[in-house]
Amino acid sequence: MRALIVSDIHSNLEALESVIRDAELGGGFDEIWSMGDLVGYGPDPEACIDLMRAHDGLCVAGNHDLAVSGRMGVERFNAYAAAAATWTADRLEGERAEYLAGLPLRLETHGFTAVHGSPRDPVWEYVVTAQSARASFERLETPRCLVGHSHIPFVCRIENGAPAFRLPTGRPVELGEERVIVNPGSVGQPRDGDPRASYAIYDGSAGTIAHHRVEYDVPATQRKMTERGLPAYLAERLAHGR
Numbered sequence: 135m136r137a138l139i140v141s142d143i144h145s146n147l148e149a150l151e152s153v154i155r156d157a158e159l160g161g162g163f164d165e166i167w168s169m170g171d172l173v174g175y176g177p178d179p180e181a182c183i184d185l186m187r188a189h190d191g192l193c194v195a196g197n198h199d200l201a202v203s204g205r206m207g208v209e210r211f212n213a214y215a216a217a218a219a220t221w222t223a224d225r226l227e228g229e230r231a232e233y234l235a236g237l238p239l240r241l242e243t244h245g246f247t248a249v250h251g252s253p254r255d256p257v258w259e260y261v262v263t264a265q266s267a268r269a270s271f272e273r274l275e276t277p278r279c280l281v282g283h284s285h286i287p288f289v290c291r292i293e294n295g296a297p298a299f300r301l302p303t304g305r306p307v308e309l310g311e312e313r314v315i316v317n318p319g320s321v322g323q324p325r326d327g328d329p330r331a332s333y334a335i336y337d338g339s340a341g342t343i344a345h346h347r348v349e350y351d352v353p354a355t356q357r358k359m360t361e362r363g364l365p366a367y368l369a370e371r372l373a374h375g376r
């Protein structure tokens with residue numbers, strides 16, 4: 135079984151399509167698992183929802199999905215995120231709105247707990263520090279955990295008694311028996327200084343996870359964001375991956 139693991143797609147259709155194409159060329163996949171924030175920021179919420187549903191993706195809700203579907207207010211959002219969430223909410227209706235509103239905060243599959251933020255706070259907590267990683271390991275009821283939210287790809291394990299974050303090396307990581315937290319990085323708005331879309335592939339028979347990056351048509355996404363009146367800052371940052 136091979137799973138394409140994605141997160142923080144953020145209504146970026148060009149990036150999502152590039153990721154799916156790249157994953158298909160690189161050996162294919164049986165399932166898509168998404169760690170939330172399918173929408174928000176970007177110009178194509180409808181098409182991204184449709185593509186995820188067409189692939190029967192296993193998706194948890196992120197903070198942007200919750201705000202857009204009215205399950206939470208935008209008070210904790212910055213002005214750009216709030217503007218994009220409101221714009222997205224105004225566009226979505228019918229089955230697409232219902233799909234977003236029905237996403238769970240947590241899922242378990244193949245020994246992985248899947249959440250957007252962290253096991254103790256699936257909505258807001260960023261797993262980016264040793265402290266947050268340690269708290270996450272303590273809460274885990276499965277050996278493995280998948281998170282999103284920070285838009286930073288990593289593999290985190292306990293090394294010499296303390297959580298250690300390892301950035302992707304380009305080589306598959308063997309999972310083994312030990313507990314692990316993996317962030318596939320962001321498809322639609324990377325923030326690690328690399329503007330290429332980020333994703334990961336879980337290979338169940340090999341017992342590995344591999345991170346990947348793929349280029350997509352950033353100017354096309356930026357043009358649509360400008361045409362649709364989304365904040366210029368959100369379009370500009372895509373070019374820098376920050």
Ligand code: ZN
Nearest residue numbers: 142171196283
């Ligand atoms: Zn996000």
